[in-house]
Amino acid sequence: DQQVKQNSPSLSVQEGRISILNCDYTNSMFDYFLWYKKYPAEGPTFLISISSIKDKNEDGRFTVFLNKSAKHLSLHIVPSQPGDSAVYFCAALNNAGNMLTFGGGTRLMVKP
């Protein structure tokens, strides 16, 4: 049972445009949500997070939106750059704070 789902395995975007990566979850006990970025031959690296008490968190070109009623979050990258091409993982932390569950990832390709 996948509790965190990223339904789009891949996304292609033109440089300078907006990239929107989506993530859905089923467990209402998740308390904190994160996005990780992964380049080939490297481990995932933390990108941005959001607490369940917020609906938006912004860090430079990256903004994460959380819709708790829909159990949906999204990552917006504006403007997209070729260096953003990577696999993006959505992750959710339970309210006990001891288990981080990852989605399947979305491969983003930003074309010059």
Place this chain on the structure above:
Amino acid sequence: DSGVTQTPKHLITATGQRVTLRCSPRSGDLSVYWYQQSLDQGLQFLIQYYNGEERAKGNILERFSAQQFPDLHSELNLSSLELGDSALYFCASSVGGNPYTGELFFGEGSRLTVL
């Protein structure tokens, strides 16, 4: 460089064999986490150790075991290997006993191929 070191980077072995993957966490981090990423799959949580003690357990098979040593490095032991165990195994570390804010620092992974 995350500061987390995993060895070996690549490993090829046969079914039925046993392998050990090693992880050195970032300096000062007390928690080590092991994740498995199979082909085109997400990261599946296996197990977490905090300061030498098992802290949380995920979908880890009985054929797999792990431990964290007094110097805080960790080993993941995979035995009676099957073809389906071929995957990328990631180690991650954090300072505290919980992912808490969820920010983990990942190593580059150990790619295991079982033939």
